[in-house]
Amino acid sequence: MAAAAALGLERGGCWWPLKRYGRLESATAGPAPGVWKVREREEKGLLSLTLVESGHFLIAQGPTLLEGFSLIEAPNWLRAERKGDCVLFGSKIKNASRMFRVQFNGDSKEQAQEHCSGCIQKLLQYINVENPNGKIQDQTPLTLSQATNSKQSETSGLEEGEVRTCSAEEEQPITQNRLCIRQLAQSMLGEASLELPLAYQQSALNTEELGPFLRLSLMDQHFPAFVEQVECELRKVINE
Structure with missing residues (x-):
């Protein structure tokens, strides 16, 4: 819960350490391709990705929030692709598109990939995740208790x-x-x-x-x- 704690949020969830976070920024002029603005974990505090129980996705470095949004309706606008210990995210809302990517951290390459796998398993509760071979890992279906709670909320x-x-x-x-x-x-x-x-x-x-x-x-x-x-x-x- 590194990001949530640093931002003053004491709610349940899971967090993973990141080695790098990069955001694709548009070129200032002309048709030139955008450039990746990258943050390293050593720069300005702990770099982490947090999934809060409420369904909020947070990436923060120390007390600075880099990404923050709800995953509840994410299948409509968010895509993710995994490669090794990295995940590339792409979003499109109306005519606005953006991309960012993360690389997980660990004491070894294997541990970094384990952290990535753990995060993917949580993400699958909300969105599909594509592998480099084009195979898509489907969302985890709602449990009976989740479906019951959803139905109760509709009639309450x-x-x-x-x-x-x-x-x-x-x-x-x-x-x-x-x-x-x-x-x-x-x-x-x-x-x-x-x-x-x-x-x-x-x-x-x-x-x-x-x-x-x-x-x-x-x-x-x-x-x-x-x-x-x-x-x-x-x-x-x-x-x-």
Whole structure:
């Protein structure tokens, strides 16, 4: 948990020491190919790759975050290829593409490859990983408990409070068990001062978990765009 600990995150997960981290940077002008900007482990503190239990992928050198994102939807935009003790990552979101690579560290070449294999096994819970021969290691399927938890999360929240859709003309005063989705959206955007039912006043995270969760979210390079999209969708709900 080197990266997570250095960044003030005390959450479960696994970490591996890195020998090198490189990011492909675009050429400043013209059609010239990009150049690799490489960081070595001896330069500015421990270089490590961490996979947090929440599904966050972190690469850090000391307290400096080099890569940070969630792997939950990664199959849609992230690709990985292993070669020996190295892994090359490539991502494409809309029209923006980027590449970075890591080389694992160890007391010997064999140990470095073992560290790489251990990381790959964890990554396979989220994405496919290609080998140099073109063979793809498939994602590990969800366990029964994970599938059950996912199903429960889809149906939770309907017992203690009911949310329904309605137009502005149909809005009624909020009761303890009934809430209009338009009113909820207005409350979340701070456009209405409403006393929400008790079911909506309780957080699923306790105080100890909230801080690390917010830190992980802010480190996710996709989080700002996600927040903007959520706000846009909430405004669509209000204007329906």
